Amino acid sequence: MSATETTLTKREPARRWSPNLRVLGPLLALILLVILGASLNGNFLSPSNITNVLARSSFIGIIAVGATFVITSGGLDLSVGSMAAFLAGVMIIVINALVPRFGTGWSVILIGMAAGVALGGAAGLGNGLLVTRGRIEAFIVTLGTMGIFRSLVTFLANGGTLSLNFDVMDTYNPVYYGSVLGLPVPIIVFAVVAILGDIAMRRMPFGRHCAAIGSNEQVARYSAIHVDTVRLLTYVLQGVLVAVATLLYVPRLGSASSATGVLWELEAIAAVIIGGTTLRGGYGRVWGTVIGVIILSLIDNILNLTNIVSPYLNGAFQGVIIILAVLLQRSRRANQ
Amino acid sequence: MKRFRTLALATSLATGLVVSGQAIAQDKTYTIGVSVPSADHGWTGGVDYFAQAAITRLTKTYPNLKFVLATAADPGKQASDLEDMVSTRHIDALVILPGDPDALTSPIKRVKQAGKFVTVVDRKLSQPGIEDLYVAGDNPGLGRTAGEYFASRFPDGGNIVVLRGLPIPIDKERVDAFNAAISGTKIKVLASQFANWNRDDGFKVMQDFLSRFPKIDAVWAQDDDTAIGAIQAIKQAGRQNDMWVVGGAGMKQAIKEVMDGDKMTPIDVGYDPGMVGTAIELTALKFVGGVPVRGKFIIQSPLITQQNAAEFYHPDSPY
Numbered sequence: 001m002s003a004t005e006t007t008l009t010k011r012e013p014a015r016r017w018s019p020n021l022r023v024l025g026p027l028l029a030l031i032l033l034v035i036l037g038a039s040l041n042g043n044f045l046s047p048s049n050i051t052n053v054l055a056r057s058s059f060i061g062i063i064a065v066g067a068t069f070v071i072t073s074g075g076l077d078l079s080v081g082s083m084a085a086f087l088a089g090v091m092i093i094v095i096n097a098l099v100p101r102f103g104t105g106w107s108v109i110l111i112g113m114a115a116g117v118a119l120g121g122a123a124g125l126g127n128g129l130l131v132t133r134g135r136i137e138a139f140i141v142t143l144g145t146m147g148i149f150r151s152l153v154t155f156l157a158n159g160g161t162l163s164l165n166f167d168v169m170d171t172y173n174p175v176y177y178g179s180v181l182g183l184p185v186p187i188i189v190f191a192v193v194a195i196l197g198d199i200a201m202r203r204m205p206f207g208r209h210c211a212a213i214g215s216n217e218q219v220a221r222y223s224a225i226h227v228d229t230v231r232l233l234t235y236v237l238q239g240v241l242v243a244v245a246t247l248l249y250v251p252r253l254g255s256a257s258s259a260t261g262v263l264w265e266l267e268a269i270a271a272v273i274i275g276g277t278t279l280r281g282g283y284g285r286v287w288g289t290v291i292g293v294i295i296l297s298l299i300d301n302i303l304n305l306t307n308i309v310s311p312y313l314n315g316a317f318q319g320v321i322i323i324l325a326v327l328l329q330r331s332r333r334a335n336q
Numbered sequence: 337m338k339r340f341r342t343l344a345l346a347t348s349l350a351t352g353l354v355v356s357g358q359a360i361a362q363d364k365t366y367t368i369g370v371s372v373p374s375a376d377h378g379w380t381g382g383v384d385y386f387a388q389a390a391i392t393r394l395t396k397t398y399p400n401l402k403f404v405l406a407t408a409a410d411p412g413k414q415a416s417d418l419e420d421m422v423s424t425r426h427i428d429a430l431v432i433l434p435g436d437p438d439a440l441t442s443p444i445k446r447v448k449q450a451g452k453f454v455t456v457v458d459r460k461l462s463q464p465g466i467e468d469l470y471v472a473g474d475n476p477g478l479g480r481t482a483g484e485y486f487a488s489r490f491p492d493g494g495n496i497v498v499l500r501g502l503p504i505p506i507d508k509e510r511v512d513a514f515n516a517a518i519s520g521t522k523i524k525v526l527a528s529q530f531a532n533w534n535r536d537d538g539f540k541v542m543q544d545f546l547s548r549f550p551k552i553d554a555v556w557a558q559d560d561d562t563a564i565g566a567i568q569a570i571k572q573a574g575r576q577n578d579m580w581v582v583g584g585a586g587m588k589q590a591i592k593e594v595m596d597g598d599k600m601t602p603i604d605v606g607y608d609p610g611m612v613g614t615a616i617e618l619t620a621l622k623f624v625g626g627v628p629v630r631g632k633f634i635i636q637s638p639l640i641t642q643q644n645a646a647e648f649y650h651p652d653s654p655y
Contacts, residue, residue, distance in 0.1 A: 049547040159381030160654020253535050259377040304544030
């Protein structure tokens, strides 16, 4: 253990001083985007715009932190968007059902939150067990559960929309709209999750084990790493983080429907890849993911703040920027 | 032999009792296939609800009518549903709300060529003359009704933003009619952007519009889901007294707000998912009513105000 730590600390400074485009690439792309945005619209750098963008990227951001671990260990979770919709639906049903008995106070919301987190963990456990014990490709397992969660939320909502009780909504509101010391709550939660994730990824055995499994599963097994347990934990962590994101999502619009969280899985995966994590596994950066998420939201924001392209071309513009961001990091691999 | 004859007699008697009192046409049963998109957002959720409600009612009323209902998430699945309906379920008529009318034109044409009665709901096929009956909402009407309301509220001009739907023909018809209705007025469209008929996107796009424009007098969101997202963003920015929002389609929450006289939701414009029920009922009439049902049936997109909102309020519908 200490040997690993010394090699790590030895390698760190070397990395920092050589131009590491895998880390610098996304940062560069982000800086270019900020300059572009600021030059196109005077309000781009206004505090309210920045906090809006950061607050609404917190859902994808928190989910993407979990996805960083799953992908680093060579897995994939396509079910996160549907899972978020399902968890939001269940939370709303639980809270609405408890209101007649317990009123509209915080106790009801806390029970709803606990139910959401427990269910999220259980859903992640299910995915993880099917991958590790069932020996089914993660792509297939989560493609399957993606459909299951999506149908379940449609079923629960009877094809329509589940809406949170309006009085509870007033109590719950501050969890998305409130702020502490001027910082909106979702941004704080996102920051805490990202910092803890970064510590787990870079400073704790769990993160190193994820990378080891992702880069070579056999070698990891011979190095006495509990491959299945670590892999299972990445899916449980992903499930819990989806639940955390849902806790913030529910008070925003107070509703869940089958349209909730559509394509979040792709956004989360894109953010992870833009941030420099390898899709094949073996190398992961939580900070990169955070930058990836912000890049994705900023593209959206800039397109809404300007009329430079026809709205029909927004998707193309987004695609070009995503590919450019990844291209910036690929050039480093060629240099090596 | 004798016993067999008694049995046969008893059976025919029983059948006779069940169908007695109903017309001669009862000898034959008819199967009507209903194909709708799966509930992937609020409005299609309403479509599924009204389709099921119509089927339940008609099955009860007319024992000689059978229904096959299929929901499809994508055009490929919907096309396969049609093949199954023709080859294994032997339908006599098809009622279809095509998710993507261009992709489904030729599968529907094959159903028609197999000699089935075809009713198309809501979306125009890319080739005219295939369907026997066309039941649809009035998309240009939705844009025009909303546009006329804006024109009436802003005789001296105003700044508005437009949250569009998805980049498909329906959206374009609505937006073109809206623009035509406000042309010649002093209303200024500051910007328009796709919000995909979705709450989250309505919230996001509106937040960005709010930081981009210091003065917005009203919002045309075209859809009630989008409008709810936009309203939430406006409230968050504390600008709820500066502007109002017009959605569309008649979601029950939106109608409720109009009924209650909510300042931010002064009106709504109808585009009722119940139209699929109208289509199924009319198609059933072709077989049990003996009345002509071929043609076009366009359901108006009415202006829903506080005075008439109760008429459009379906509290039991999921939408």
